[in-house]
Amino acid sequence: xxxxxxxxxxxxxxKNRPRxxxxxxxxxxxxxxxxxxxxxxxTLSKLAPLKPRxxxxxxxxxxSTRERTLRxxxxxxxxxxxxxxxxxxxxxxxRDEVDRVVLDYANKGISRIVAIRGDPPEGVGQPFQPHPDxxxxxxxxxxxxxxxxxxxxxxxxxxxxxxxxxxxxxDIDNLKRKLDAGAxxxxxxxxxxxxxxxxxxxxxxxxxxxxxxxxGIQPIHNFTQVxxxxxxxxxxxxxxxxxxxxxxxxxxxxxxxxxxxxxxxxVTDLVKNGCNQFHFYTMNRASxxxxxxxxxxxxxxx
Numbered sequence: 161x162x163x164x165x166x167x168x169x170x171x172x173x174x175k176n177r178p179r180x181x182x183x184x185x186x187x188x189x190x191x192x193x194x195x196x197x198x199x200x201x202x203t204l205s206k207l208a209p210l211k212p213r214x215x216x217x218x219x220x221x222x223x224s225t226r227e228r229t230l231r232x233x234x235x236x237x238x239x240x241x242x243x244x245x246x247x248x249x250x251x252x253x254x255r256d257e258v259d260r261v262v263l264d265y266a267n268k269g270i271s272r273i274v275a276i277r278g279d280p281p282e283g284v285g286q287p288f289q290p291h292p293d294x295x296x297x298x299x300x301x302x303x304x305x306x307x308x309x310x311x312x313x314x315x316x317x318x319x320x321x322x323x324x325x326x327x328x329x330x331d332i333d334n335l336k337r338k339l340d341a342g343a344x345x346x347x348x349x350x351x352x353x354x355x356x357x358x359x360x361x362x363x364x365x366x367x368x369x370x371x372x373x374x375x376g377i378q379p380i381h382n383f384t385q386v387x388x389x390x391x392x393x394x395x396x397x398x399x400x401x402x403x404x405x406x407x408x409x410x411x412x413x414x415x416x417x418x419x420x421x422x423x424x425x426x427v428t429d430l431v432k433n434g435c436n437q438f439h440f441y442t443m444n445r446a447s448x449x450x451x452x453x454x455x456x457x458x459x460x461x462x
Contacts, residue, residue, distance in 0.1 A: 182456060183437045184210060185245075185347075185374070188444050189218045190228035199444055200232070206446035208240055209460035210453045213437075216274050216314075219247035226261060234268045245314065246270055248305065249278030250295040255304060258295060262308050272312045275302050275343065299337040306342030315339065317346035317373055319360040323394035332367045339371045346371060347439045350378035350395050354429050374437045375430055379448035380419040384409065420448055424455050431456075 186207055191197040204215065217232045229246055236244035246265050250258055262273065277298040295301040298315060305311055315338040318331060325331035335346060351357055357375055364373055380386045383405035387397045404422065408415040427438060440449045 181436055182431070182458070184212045184453065184458075185437075185439045186212050186215045186449065187218065187376075187439060187441050188215060188232070190232050191444065192228075196444070203442060203444050203446040204236065204240065204242075206450055207442070208242055210450070210458055212242065214243040214245045214272050216245035216247060216272075219249055219278075230261075230264060230268070233265065233270055237269055243272055244270060245272035245274050245312075247274045247276065248301070249276055250290065250298075250301045251278035252291055252294075254291055254293040255295055256293075258301065259304065259308060262305050262311075266309055266311075271310065272314070273305055274314045274347070275305055275338075276316045277301065297334075299334070299341045302338050302341040302343050311342075313343040314345050314347050314374075315343040317348045317360070317364075318394070319348050319351045319357040319375075320394065320396055328363060332363055332369070335364065336367060336369055339369060344371065345374055347374045348376040349393060350376050350390060350441060352378075352390075352401050352426070353396065353398055354426060354433070356396075357430070358433060372437060374439045375435055376439045376441060377423065377427060378441045379423045379443075379445075379452070380405070381416075381443055381445050381448060383415070383419075385443075416447070420451050420455075423448055423452050427452060427456065 188200060188204070191200045207215075215236060217229050217236070219226065219229050233244040233246045236242055248258065248261060248265075253261075265273070275298060290296040295304055302313055302315060305313055315335070317335055318325070321328060321331045322334075325334070339346065348357065348360070361373055378386060378390075383402075387402070390397050401422070404418050405415065408418065430438075440452075442449055
């Protein structure tokens with residue numbers, strides 16, 4: 161299919177980095193159809209002028225979207241001027257298979273990786289069983305990637321604790337191992353209660369973790385869809401949040417206005433609490449993220 165280049169060539173540098181003190185990164189998933197791919201590029205084109213630090217593309221369970229992820233990340237890197245980050249997991253794959261994926265990215269000029277263990281094919285609540293010849297956990301995956309070259313590696317963090325962690329101490333220790341193995345930063349799972357994130361940040365700092373911990377923000381384009389996703393990954397949907405969307409299932413306009421107000425409230429409060437980096441789960445949609453950036457003072461030519 162043909163498409164227009166996604167946005168201006170706005171690869172951030174010290175010279176053109178936004179002056180508002182905030183840094184954004186955006187997450188996408190690889191589209192499955194031509195229609196979805198058109199929306200993907202339209203969304204990226206809309207968000208590219210906001211000068212994100214990088215944009216990432218997810219990787220399906222068990223590597224099910226590996227080829228699409230590689231294609232989309234390569235195209236972003238070569239056609240838009242933006243830094244692209246590729247997700248890599250170790251579910252159902254040998255070390256050699258994972259290493260080949262990482263080297264494929266490197267050969268395409270991609271040096272940013274989001275390294276996550278990944279969920280078992282049976283679902284989030286099921287125990288993780290590493291491949292007999294695979295990386296046993298995310299820390300080992302990070303160490304393996306770091307051995308292959310000079311990569312900027314992001315890892316996952318969980319403000320409400322990973323569903324399979326036995327304790328907060330174990331959860332923080334696991335994060336520390338990932339960062340010590342060679343990761344640059346942690347990006348959190350989605351959350352809707354800022355208190356959870358701030359308490360998590362205090363725990364991490366008290367444990368001696370100094371790397372950036374970037375809040376992962378989920379704009380609510382569709383409350384039913386997002387709440388279902390949150391439940392599957394162990395993120396709590398507060399009662400107050402659910403009540404704001406109650407009865408709006410067939411009122412798209414009001415739903416969008418409420419969603420915009422909620423994400424603006426959340427991010428503004430985090431900025432007041434000292435956060436200046438944000439990772440947005442876009443769901444391949446631009447409207448709420450773009451509106452939020454404007455609300456925060458970001459302009460296309462900032």
